[in-house]
Amino acid sequence: MTEAGETVVRLEGLTKRFGEGDTSILALDDVSFEVRRGEIVALLGLSGSGKSTLLQHIDGLQTATSGGGTVLGTDLAAAGPAELRRLRRRIGFVFQQFHLVGRLTVLENVCQGALGSLRGPRLGLFTYPKAVRERALEGLERVGLADWAFQRADTLSGGQQQRVAVARALMQEPGLLLADEPVASLDPESSGQVMRLLKDIGQQRGLTVLCSLHQVDLALSWADRIVGLRAGRVVLDVPTHGLGRDDIMRLYTDLEEEVVLPASDAVDADAAGAKASDGDEAPTGVSLEEAGRR
Numbered sequence: 276m277t278e279a280g281e282t283v284v285r286l287e288g289l290t291k292r293f294g295e296g297d298t299s300i301l302a303l304d305d306v307s308f309e310v311r312r313g314e315i316v317a318l319l320g321l322s323g324s325g326k327s328t329l330l331q332h333i334d335g336l337q338t339a340t341s342g343g344g345t346v347l348g349t350d351l352a353a354a355g356p357a358e359l360r361r362l363r364r365r366i367g368f369v370f371q372q373f374h375l376v377g378r379l380t381v382l383e384n385v386c387q388g389a390l391g392s393l394r395g396p397r398l399g400l401f402t403y404p405k406a407v408r409e410r411a412l413e414g415l416e417r418v419g420l421a422d423w424a425f426q427r428a429d430t431l432s433g434g435q436q437q438r439v440a441v442a443r444a445l446m447q448e449p450g451l452l453l454a455d456e457p458v459a460s461l462d463p464e465s466s467g468q469v470m471r472l473l474k475d476i477g478q479q480r481g482l483t484v485l486c487s488l489h490q491v492d493l494a495l496s497w498a499d500r501i502v503g504l505r506a507g508r509v510v511l512d513v514p515t516h517g518l519g520r521d522d523i524m525r526l527y528t529d530l531e532e533e534v535v536l537p538a539s540d541a542v543d544a545d546a547a548g549a550k551a552s553d554g555d556e557a558p559t560g561v562s563l564e565e566a567g568r569r
């Protein structure tokens with residue numbers, strides 16, 4: 276059982292180089308940061324800055340070139356394939372393209388989220404234990420789609436399919452929820468619904484959520500904290516409280532220097548999610564301008 280304030284992700288000098296020699300790509304360059312239980316973190320950066328690669332490492336899907344860290348207490352560098360599989364069962368992952376099985380019912384898609392904890396394959400909804408089906412239905416109620424349980428998944432809109440994918444991820448009872456551009460292909464209204472859902476569920480369950488996004492305004496209104504990547508390096512790590520759009524836009528334009536505030540001090544994990552949305556107080560610690568000049 277995790278304790279409030281406990282470190283869920285601790286990355287230390289995580290470096291990933293794809294390929295070798297002149298044509299190799301440094302996708303992650305000495306990435307170090309921590310995420311504590313209950314934090315809602317948005318990962319921002321230009322296309323190709325390393326967001327997906329970083330999420331894949333945290334999920335134990337990629338092997339680092341050097342450095343590493345711990346996720347839910349598992350040492351990424353030391354863990355063997357079986358331990359990494361066990362880790363992945365404790366991490367929910369929501370993708371841009373939903374990855375539902377279109378010809379199956381919505382409910383069966385959600386039940387599939389429990390496959391990691393069941394022995395053997397399942398063919399058909401009624402081959403899942405009743406307790407699993409009931410939990411899946413509760414999950415669908417939670418995301419507002421219980422009425423759609425017996426529809427084919429491919430008859431739902433994109434926003435609805437992503438909410439099903441969230442319900443499926445929750446079937447794992449994850450200790451950490453990762454999302455890679457979960458609203459990139461959705462209209463603004465559906466995007467807002469999905470992000471609100473991720474945040475509400477995170478707050479209700481004290482779940483840690485780390486989500487890559489391209490929408491700066493959404494990240495500002497949604498996250499407790501923003502981690503910004505540029506060419507594989509963390510160049511921004513700030514609580515969102517009091518930040519403006521222009522502060523973040525520097526990540527995409529002129530921000531070369533590292534701007535790292537001690538997020539562990541700035542975000543009280545016990546109060547994660549209790550961020551005031553109406554205050555205009557500047558973030559504690561070093562201002563972006565000061566830090567950028569260092």
Ligand SMILES: Nc1ncnc2c1ncn2[C@@H]1O[C@H](COP(=O)(O)OP(=O)(O)OP(=O)(O)O)[C@@H](O)[C@H]1O
Binds near residue numbers: 301302324325326329
């Ligand atoms: N399997 C791979 N083999 C080779 N290069 C890769 C591989 N995966 C990612 N890269 C490279 O690593 C860099 C980081 O890619 P990544 O997909 O992590 O960026 P991103 O920030 O998620 O981009 P986007 O916002 O477009 O999804 C890019 O230069 C990409 O081309």
